[in-house]
Amino acid sequence: MSVNIDLTTVWAFIIAFGIFAYVVMDGFDLGIGILFPVFKGEERDQAMNAIAPVWDGNETWLVLGGGGLFAAFPLAYAIILPATYPLIIAMLLGLVFRGVAFEFRWRDPGHRAFWDMAFTGGSIVAAFAQGMILGAILQGIDVDGRAYAGGWLDWLSPYSLLTGAGVVAGYALLGATWLIVKVEGGALDHAYRLAGRAAIATLALMIAVSLATPFLEHRYWQRWFDMPNMLFTSQVPLLVAIVTYFLFRTLKKRATWSPFLLALGLFLLGTIGLGISMFPYVVPDSVTIWDAAAPERSQVFMLVGVVLVMPLILAYTAWAYWVFRGKVGSHGYH
Amino acid sequence: MFESLFGSVDAVLLARIQFAFTVSFHFIFPAFSIGLASYLAVLEGLWLKTGQSHYLDLFRYWLKIFAVTFAMGVVSGIVMSYQFGTNWSVFSDKAGSVIGPLMAYEVLTAFFLEAGFLGVMLFGMNKVGPRLHFTATLMVAIGTFISAFWILSANSWMQTPTGHIIGENGQFLPGESWWAIIFNPSFPYRLVHTVIAAYLTTAFVVGAVGAWHLLKDRANPHARIMFSMAMWMAALVAPVQIFAGDMHGLNTLEHQPVKVMAMEGHYQSHPEGAPFYLFGIPNSKEQRIDYAIAIPKASSLILKHDPNAPLAGLDTVPRDEQPPVGIVFWSFRIMVGIGMLMLGIGMWSLLARVKSRLYDWPLLHRAAMVMGPSGFVAVIAGWVTTEVGRQPYTVYGLLRTADSASPLAAPAVGASLVAFVVIYFAVFGAGTWYILKLMSHRPKSGEAGVETEPGPTRTAGITPASALEGGQ
Secondary structure, three states: OOOOOOHHHHHHHHHHHHHHHHHHHHHHHHHHHHHHHHOOOHHHHHHHHOOOOOHHHHHHHHHHHHHHHHHHOHHHHHHHHHHOHHHHHHHHHHHHHHHHHHHHHHHOHHHHHHHHHHHHHHHHHHHHHHHHHHHHHHOOOOEEOOEEOOOOOOOOOHHHHHHHHHHHHHHHHHHHHHHHHHOOOHHHHHHHHHHHHHHHHHHHHHHHHHHHHHHHOHHHHHHHHOOOHHHHHOHHHHHHHHHHHHHHHHHHOOOOOHHHHHHHHHHHHHHHHHHHHHOOEEEOOOEEHHHHOOOHHHHHHHHHHHHHHHHHHHHHHHHHHHHOOOOOOOOOOO | OHHHHHOOOOHHHHHHHHHHHHHHHHHHHHHHHHHHHHHHHHHHHHHHHHOOHHHHHHHHHHHHHHHHHHHHHHHHHHHHHHHHHHHOHHHHHHHHHHHHHHHHHHHHHHHHHHHHHHHHHHHOHHHHOHHHHHHHHHHHHHHHHHHHHHHHHHHHHHHOOOOEEEOOOOOEEEOOOHHHHHOOOOHHHHHHHHHHHHHHHHHHHHHHHHHHHHHHOOOOHHHHHHHHHHHHHHHHHHHHHHHHHHHHHHHHHHHOHHHHHHHHOOOOOEOOOOOEEEEEEEEOOOOEEEEEEEEOOHHHHHHHOOOOOOEOOHHHOOHHHOOOHHHHHHHHHHHHHHHHHHHHHHHHHHHHHHOOOOOOOHHHHHHHHHOOOHHHHHHHHHHHHHHHHOOOEEEOOOEEHHHOOOOOOHHHHHHHHHHHHHHHHHHHHHHHHHHHHHHHOOOOOOOOOHHHOOOHHHHOOOOOHHHHHHHO
């Protein structure tokens, strides 16, 4: 697998980074939404306060993922979005409910139970839809010329349902481990218990997806199991096993930061696994990143922006996290 | 069910309705939050400069409203960034290399800035101190402006495309210079006109809230400050806006004359001075204005500054290149009419100041209340004018709307349209209700901030406002 480092490849990595940043950052926001019903009363307020100041910034990475794909790989954007149309719409509407619930639940104590339900429902729908979009891309999209050529329910399959469930479980794991960092008291005990269960579910689904994927396409099989690729690719499941071991160990020892960082590690390995399966295709077996890429003038123009602005974004995002560091406790922001 | 409901309807038409609906709903929020972010920065700056607690009270009062507005703007905005791909995939494929980078710059330079500093602006006053907090507020305000810059550049390029070349698959590709794309001919005019519109919209909302509280208690110092600031904006900025709108219209006449023909209702060419229709029912079938009430030669006077200047009409344009005249004709009149009413309120407020009756003229306060939502109506009417007026094209003169849509089945688009309509009205209806409830609260001394209210975990440990004042 030789990789020529050209602008298109650079952009593929930038988009992959944006999507990964979105998945881990909004992943824990959505995860807290998914776990919200099992928390009660004051625990819910703590859970909400753990993400209220940062969720908007986290969600912005989704706009970068979508906008970046549009800008850097317009053909991929123009094929994948119509192919997964109902999923995208469901995700967007889920995010509508999730996003407004942050404010609305404080504004309307009389209907707080309803907005809490909207928060959870929106988070689950958005997470499940994102997982199914991933599955729909991996299982292949019917393309004719420069356009999507399939029906409007092609994305629906046992495999995409599996990837949808996998992402819901994974986000729940991220959410629970983030809560371990941010909350105290009864909510903390709760978070440790939930993190253990979410970790088991995540692993089970990760294994199921990993086993199913090579059977979707012969190319995935070759990529993972042909020599000498296998010497490299076999490291991924090995690392997953190691990370998992430490995840359970640190949960048992009630460590603060390690479970969250190890959960991030799992997601990183999952992303690398995806990259191994897909590269250099952006729509498997029909459109490569070079087919889909915007012309060099667009790539260079945007690269200037990324190089100049991304360090600033990372700096002030880190500052915002630093400002709201530490446990939210039962005292909120002051 | 959807099959029977939408089976006979054209998928492109449904996609157009969906885009119009979601973008109109979305733009209501930025139209308010662009102005409100700047207003908040001014209030906080005045508080830091003068130390007067009224300004901090007002800052906190409007910050709660901003938080709800901004959340709705964000979630409805994310929908927009995906609509290009879901519903307009052919457009995305053809124009993505030009439009996409402008939007990517919007995300990089504006959205992250707004979102990154929003948390500190809403919840961080007591964590970072007043000066750093003021910086965060400024960053959010600047972010809203940068966002307007890029998205209006993208929209303007679609209206007046320049700086591109056409590639092998009919794609629009960037030419030699990005400056020619970003600063396309209609962009400076559209940017100025839109940003001023956002400021005016906010001013009239703030003015209406101030007026409402003055009607209940004309001695309320907070209501007085709000009302006075809003009326200064109305008096000073409404005339500027009318001038900016006129310039934008002249620019449109130069680059999109067919749009102006539709705005004016000029089906016929007028070689010796064109009339301005005050009223009329455009009849595109017969290509004439029914029941017309017109001022002779006024249109030529406005557009050419010469009552006898010739103006071409839609009779010079093939039928399949004409926009829907009725919508454009009326939305333009609604926008201009509201602009004139805004100017009237502004002048009235000057008169009230001269007579020392600004806080003591219930009729003026009632009028200002009625005008509270007028900015939103004007802004949407303005967008309808410019967007319907550039039909039948997405990229003006080059790519037709009918050739831009995704290969989607009508039932899929119809179902999503129904979902958007139902959910938007429910969710954003609730949000609007919460905003109105916040506005109905009397602004008072020691106004609570977002971080203090309500809910158990937000209430504890807040430094009183008086202590903060001492700290600066």
